[in-house]
Amino acid sequence: MHNVLGECNVSATEVSLSCADSKFTQQELPACKPLLTPGIVIGAFSLIGIVFVPIGLASLSASQDIVELVDRYDAECVSANDKVGFIQDTKTDKACTRKITVPKRMKGPVHIYYQLENFYQNHRRYVKSRNDKQLRYKESSSMITNCEPEATGQDGAPIVPCGLIAWSLFNDTYSFSLNKKAVEVNKKNIAWDSDKSKKFGSDVYPHNFQNGGLIGGAKLNEKLPLSEQEDLIVWMRTAALPTFRKLYGRIETDIMANDEISVVIQNNYNTYSFGGTKALVLSTTSWIGGRNNFIGVAYVAIGGICLFLAMGFVVLYVLKPRTLGDPSYLSWNNENPDQAN
């Protein structure tokens, strides 16, 4: 193998130019001329296989250790037939209690997510409907470009924060109790630090928000600057795909196996109009993040395939040491019997 990768073309042309120079202009720079010889092919496949399978197994075991509880509640939390009418009615009580039994010990912190499906946060109109300057700087509060139709309130004053994203802020709330005892949800540090420090101003306060004819989603505490409204910040990091989770908060304590968690959900958010689903997710994490077997499985699979290919090529090269359709090898078989390997 070494002679392939190390083979360099050093045919000399004596010219008065400096050597490197002439090598360059005469296109004779030293170079490796890789050729996919059996050795290299089998070696490369084996290497991939040997490296990938352990990584895959490690990832898989990490993923398996993670406890993830998903509780879809959009259907169960609405008793009425006219779900859209129910959710749009501001007067009815939308509280809904769910009970979840923990199958396995969950080591804190346990992350709480809400999961929406069929919600296009990545729609171009939606993504563009915000004004970063307004979010960041106090003096730019009237910057409402791109925010139509949620740019100004009925009185014509600019909305802070403006735009469809902020307006449609998720407004279901969850309160947890574990074995009849209320559990505190830590809602700090659920947003990226960079967002808090550089994208959302610490002196920008919500203003004129959700005062329009149509109420989109959650209201904001007008006393808190945007940089501390972490739910908003998380929401405004738009999701890549129509099915997404967003961090709601964390339960810092461990939850034991067979514990029963009861959640009181204020089911406010309208996913019924567009046929989306909602779910509450409780999950622990490991070094690989949340529970997803894909990475592990994929690594094992690719590693396995490569090992298989390596063996396949060994067999192929043994069975057919000569190139097909090139009988010119025949005449050299005597002088060079092992040239296939």
Place this chain on the structure above:
Amino acid sequence: MARHRNKRLEKFKLSALYTLTLCSRGPSEDHSRIGTAGFSRVVYINEPDRHQVEGFNYPLNGVSTTKYNLATFLPKSLFEQFRRVANFYFLVSGILALTPLAPYTAVSALAPLCVVIVATMAKEGVEDWRRKQQDHELNNRIVKVHRGNGNFEDTKWKDIKVGDVIKVEKDNFFPADMILLSSNYPDGTCYVETMNLDGETNLKIKQALEVTLDLHEDSKFKDVRQTIKCEDPNANLYSFVGTMEWKGRQYPLSPQQLLLRDSKLRNTDYIYGAVIFTGHDTKAMQNSTDPPSKRSKIEKKMDKIIYLLMSSLLIIALLGSVLFGIWTKEDLQNGELKRWYLRPDATTVYYDPKRPALASFFHLLTALMLYSYFIPISLYISIEMVKLLQALFINQDIEMYHDESDKPTHARTSNLNEELGMVDTILSDKTGTLTCNMMEFIKCSIAGTAYGQGVTEVERAMAVRKGALLDAEIGNGDRRDKKVDDSPHVKGFNFKDPRIMDGNWIHEENKDMIRDFFRLLAICHTCIPEIDPESGNVSYEAESPDEAAFVIAARELGFEFYKRSQTSIIVRERNPIRNVVEDRKYDLLNMLEFSSSRKRMSVIVKELEGRILLFIKGADSVMFKRLAPAGRKFEEETRRHINEYADSGLRTLVLAYRVLDEKEYNEFSEKLNAAKTSVSADRDEKIEEATDSIERNLLLLGATAVEDKLQKGVPECIDKLAQAGIKIWVLTGDKMETAINIGFACSLLRQGMTQIIITLEQPDIIALEKNGDKHTIGKASKQSVMDQIEEGIKQIRLSQHSSESFALIIDGKSLTYALEDDIKFKFLDLAIKCASVICCRSSPKQKALVTRLVKQETHKVTLAIGDGANDVGMLQEADIGVGISGAEGMQAVMASDVAVAQFRFLERLLLVHGHWCYRRISLMICYFFYKNVTFGVTIFLYEAFASFSGKPAYNDWFLSLYNVFFTSLPVIALGVFDQDVSARLCIQYPQLYQEGVQNVLFSWRRILGWMLNGVMNAVLIFFFCVTAFEDQAFRQDGQVAGLDALGVVMYTCVVWVVNCQMALSVNYFTIIQHIFIWGSIAFWYLFLVVYGVINPRFSTTAYMVFIEQLAPALSFWLVTLFVVMATLVPYFSYAAIQIRFFPMFHNKIQWKRYLGKAEDPEVARQLSSRHRTSSQQRMVGISARRDGKAMQITRETELEVQE
């Protein structure tokens, strides 16, 4: 036997020999037309300013060949740019980017377009600037112009006006078209070299009118006032009609007085002339057409790929728009909002659910902009840059540099680099291209003894092929090492034989015959001696180089032709016995001219001693039958020698003489004079009869062999090219015999090859021609040509299964008919089936027509190579024109696409550079489309997950920098540096060249394969990334990946995959490739970091994504590694199988190189022989000749055995 003669020239030369007053006045055209339309020009000599006053607007003499000027540069070059459909598309999408339709910011869309356009325009500008400087040099040349009172002042060419009187000195070019007034010769003649105009190297004589002869001093021009009336500017070089008014009388002017711009004054100290056409009016400029801009076949195909991509782009954009329309429409049904968070009740027109069709339409525009990443914006500029660099490599190749003339190979246009790797047919000029146009006297056979030990190029070439061991087989092979001979080489003389040199002939057996032989060489010719007054050395002005070779040979052998007068010839003979030099005078009685039908010339002289001798030399076909029975003593040996010489590619002439007695001569003389003075129609026949009667009963002296010196390395080069499967046609203005000789010399013809000769030199046609009537001649000629072609086709069809090969030889006259529309396909059909094709006596126009025929009908790439102005048409017509820059004339070089100093450089140019460039460019284009398809498809797939709203997954600047920064340099490096096999192996395995001829590397299959690979890669990347980052947290602290993070992950994978794919495709990994490929990936990370930390106002969605979110997450790195590997495994497996089990020819060579066997000639032969695609390919060339000879010998021995 082969003398290059021009009919017109013959007259001039004769006049030079005898009486100048006989000079032809040229064709007497209709001078009565002067003053009518087309003949309205009026020139006032010496009054250049009067034309303006009288209302004639003649242009100045400055010429301009630039494409742009300051004012037109911007609009014109921009227009040129946007004529390319891809660029136009980018312009439109750039303009649309300024509207709210754009899926990205306008700046990020326009920036790459601007970079690309500015770079291309800069290139155009520099090229035009160079042209301007060339013009400037020409326009500022200095010439002496009359400025009143007989004062001639130095003036720049561009300031010359019509009517100026100009003095041109020796070896200078004429600045404009002029009428010759006088010269330093009292009879007003001058010699002109028109090489730049028509490629003829012979000097032409021009002569002034008698009335202007006394204007031979500066001062005489003080009061000259004349008027010339003549034709308007036109492109015809050989006609001119005008009159000169001189002291109230009219004198007709003819081409005889016309001196053309770009021709050169030779052998004349100075001339005076009056300017009649200036600048772009001159015949030279009128003749120069704009060189056609050539585009390579690959580029044309590339356009098709772009159209293909554009239509697939349009289809997916349409698909997206329709789905988008449906989605949007559903958002608002009966006043109910579906996706309420989009506020479909209060939208702009772009998302209006009430007008979904309109929204769809606008979306279509958005989508077209978004998917523009399918089309590589930087493709054109990258290709141009790459080609420029490739051209630089061609220019700098030390092995294509000609030491003697200090001329490197020069790729004048870089457009056609890859076309050089696809040449199917080479159409070559002969003189100056295959040959040096230099004759060398190399061997002779005197009285049955062969003299001369020189080795011809052909013999040398064959010896090299056979290898040193076989040297002995070739007659004088062992003399090769004596090449290092110390004696100074005399031009035109390469004869070495101590037996007869230095006067040693006196000791030879047949010394009298040897002496007569040399005398014949010194006497029987039409050369003029020129004695250098200082050194006393004699040089010769000869009509054709082979006549010069004879007199030079005679001089070197001690018979110096010294002086010629009208009636005598003086030869200085060195008497070897007494070792003194004595002058010997011969009275010149008659000179019986050479003609192509006579194929001989003779001279009748009277010696001092009173003997009357007839010296004759001629072609063997006419000479042997004229020998007297007594003169046939050495016939057999001589014939054998002649055959040997011919086989070594030499031109042979048979020499003989005859002693006439007084009576016999007088009879002949009377007969000849009577014939000459007769005015009847059969005058020529009578002369013929008279000469025929005297040229009989000859005594054979021997034969000469002159080498029409092939350029160095020509036979080897042709052999390699033939092995590479390239067909070679020779198109020459020479006579058929010469052409055939050269055909043999460079192994295009060989013994045992059937020659199909198509000619109109047939008795019946000649007989018809004598009777006149153009119509019947034409008809009969055409029929004859047609019959001959059909006969040829039949002949080939009959021998289809035998190994016989054919050569087609056709003369110019027949070619005229063969190129007519109804026959030309048949002609081409025949020509293609022949192993070699030689067209002789063809005019420049015919050369161009043949080239066009081959180019258009075979749809293959043609390359024309030539050195003279007469090849210009051919060079421009062919797909690639190669000019030989070794000779003096620049016309061919100026019209060429590549200029080489020697024909032999063609081998390296095509087999090495052409092959490499073809490979590089085709791989590069495929890769370009691949990488953009990969990128584009990920964008498209993401669209499907964003309800086709037009939101790209990537940050704006990621999008626009993809083509510019993260993927461009490696592909440029590939285009400039990649080599499948080294230069040496390229030449050792010429068959490799067929990859280009058959265009296997740029076939649709391959292109689509690459694109499919791109689509597959994109699909894998997208789904792997999406699934891996689905909705769960990707970090230990529980955060999920948003749009920004996923975009970066996907983009990272794309950058890795396309660059690693490049690494897998590269055959030649120099440090540069390493830097570019791994550097591009590293640069992406660097960019992510730097772009990520700058103020979020600029970095927007990329702010801190990498540093804060992705870099600390192990899953990000794991996913990258996995996606890259998983995506490349399919291609890697495919490549491993293909290279091992279905190797292409270059793969086979790579294997051999890997095994260390590539250099083994035996391996090369085996590998090559298995790769031969058609049996016809190796029908020509030295190797074929060697094979043929071997076969012949076997056959002969077999016959002997049978006997």
